[in-house]
Amino acid sequence: MTRERVNISRREFLIHCSALGAGFSLGLYVPFNSQADEAASSQTTEVNAWVVIEPDDTVIIRIARSEMGQGTLTGLAQLVAEELECDWSRVRTEYPTPGQSLVRGRIWGSFATGGSQGIRGSHQYVRKGGAVAREMLIEAAAEVWGVAKDQCSAENSIITHKPTGRTTSYGKVAAAAAELIPPFEVVLKDPKDWKIIGKPVKRLDTVDKLNGKQVFGADLQLPGMLNAAIEACPTFGGRLKSFDNTSVGKMPGVRKIVRVGDNAVAVVADSWWQAKTALDALPITWDKGPHASVNSASIEQMLDDGLTATRVFVGNRNGDIDKVLKGAVKTVEATYTYPYQNHATMEPMNATALWTRDRCEVWCPTQNGENAHEAATEAAGLPPDKCEVYKIHLGGGFGRRGAFHDYVTQAVLIAKQMPGTPIKLLWSREEDMLHGHYHPITKARMVGGLDDKGNLMGLHMRISGQSIRASINPRRKNRMDKFVFQCLLPDGDHAISYTVPNLLIDHAMRNPPVPPGYWRGVNINQNAIYMESFIDELAHAAGQDPLVFRRKLMTHHPKSLAVLNAVAKNAGWGKPAPRGVYRGLAVCKAFASYVAACAEVAVDDKGILKIHRIVAATDPGHAVNPQQIEAQVEGSFVYGLSALLYGECTIKDGGVEQQNFNSYPSMLIRDMPKVDVIIMPSGGFWGGIGEPTIAVAAPAVLNAIFAATGKRIRRFPLKHADLRPS
Amino acid sequence: MATLTINGKQVDIDVDASTPLLWALREQLGLTGTKYSCGIGICGSCAVHVNGEAVRSCVIPVSTLKATDEITTIEGLSADGSHPLQRAWAELDVPQCGYCQPGIIMTAAALLKRNPDPSDADIDAHVTNICRCGTYNRVRRGIHLAVDLNKREKSS
Ligand code: FES
């Protein structure tokens, strides 16, 4: 009956989707061309693309973006559930697949999970999805009762006919609702009526993360699956010349040794440990390629040259900077240097692929299912509709698994050489460290001019360094890369937080042959360190309190000023700190959110730094889940401060030197400051959460270190700095 | 071939004696809750208990273990997620991506066994796991909450 009008693709979809859904709860995945149990799947009803309802009132909300720890899964479900008026305690989630999206005309929109876009990039249409489903469910109930729809209302998955008090539940009318024509227009709730949005509800994905049941890509097991370990040429741009499989081919468990693309070799074995052991014993000859002599010093030379170059891209300019700097009563000048850094997700890159002549399936952690699908399709040599990608929760993303699916390409290229056998490719940590897409290297030369009252009259910021976009696509090298100017632009999501009467911010593009990538925050980390440290330098040169100095430049930036004032007040800026403790400030606008931090640090006579506390404020417009925002603020501080304290990939002989966590350390629990989070949503806009605050932690700490020691650190990471009192 | 006692059960596994416990657990026994991240004993993602002590299973060859050694993995920490740490973790929503969490929970569980009411300094000294998502402050709160849950149960 009700099923007839639904198109074929939906029937298939239900089969595939419920196979995947069931798989999630069992921690086991069923390939979508296997015979799924159609009887079971016909129990569930897809009301619309976002909402699936089971007869027992379980609500399954579809989430196109990826969960990598940032809580987007829960936040997006909150948005849908708010409008759906469903019982939150019965909500589950599932990922649609990129292949289904393709068939259904991208009905779920973008799958991209980066740029802090998860919520702010889709809040409108996912809320609408929830509202449309609610209207259809109400209408279905009204039809069954033979009453007018507007006499009925819904709450907590229960529909009530107000005049009679009759009730029914979503599970009972879902099938009928699915047959209705969706309303053309729905009105979204006024934020003041929100009941689930804005509440610190618990995450939906916690339980399985506490008992070992959560399946990450690296944990996947398919029937008949073999395991692959891989080594790519450790020199960027190098190639695989040859390998000698005579003895290694006979090692225990080894099934095959294969070339992967033009630069890697993989061993396929029964277990990954066998594959890795064999790979380590495999004699390999590399053709090191054109960049074998590149090293950190030669890269720095390229960047130094950019500091004084005349061919530049201008990101922000007003007034006449040259004239003002020449006439300044006092000029201050400083050069800052920021290194390459690796994402170092705890779960190394991995993907599982099954290739046959007419189909290719991939299971992988990815921040962008559609990009993964594209990579799989290209490597498989099959049409897009013959390929499918199943997303699995990520053991960390931080940008590594969004734009680059080199690991998916490799897995498919291996699987292609063993048709019909699922192959799980897992990178070793060493491989992960050597083949990253690194947080790009930049330097900045800052020049500021003060008048006789200590007012900032002019500021020139020259960034020299790598453009991610131009490195990915060399045809872009003659175009400005806006990412380079994040949090420094004249307006928009990444606007500068200050008004300086004469300003020039420009970029000399220098692209070393090290692949850069989008790393949590992208360029806001470097840029905020440069700008916020230097503003502090200027304040001290002017003999002014850094808060007072900043405030004068922020009269046209009320929201930035509000978060700055909030941290200053909460931290007790201007009042004495505990003995031996010093404070530093930073402020930034990024990914449309306004953020600020005040750090409190101490440095002992041995030069040992202790970060005691960071007070952080964020105005993201709307705050969907405050307790998850708090987690993101704390988490991004760990990520940003790990980078500040330790994060550095140096280049030698054309490759990265750091191969594991012993040479690429992270903060530990003992390094962790207390974090006080102030969430101050001012409404009216949707800002990002996962990235913005990362920008302020490092400069706030650096400014506090200056307050404590009088030492201005301009070369990172901090582990190289001598903080002992001079 | 090796005989091990894992989560209370004796199992025979067919692996080369040099295979690290981590990979025997994950690949021979399908206990994938124990994670690989660094493989060199630094990060703690692979922590399990051997006779009640937290060890990093990626650097322990199967050959060094006896059949009488009691090995506990995250899957065997409790039958139903009721270990005080698991309850505290759920209460505080500690995990972000969750990848490092089994290792952190096992490390903290071993600490609590030895020291039922650890100070912050004890936590700093014992929990040296890496969490790139940055759950540290909630981990600390979670350990303290687990201690409270334990105490409350004992007194009731
Ligand atoms: S994987 Fe064992 S300590 Fe990192």
Ligand code: FES
């Ligand atoms: S929760 Fe993601 S690494 Fe710890």
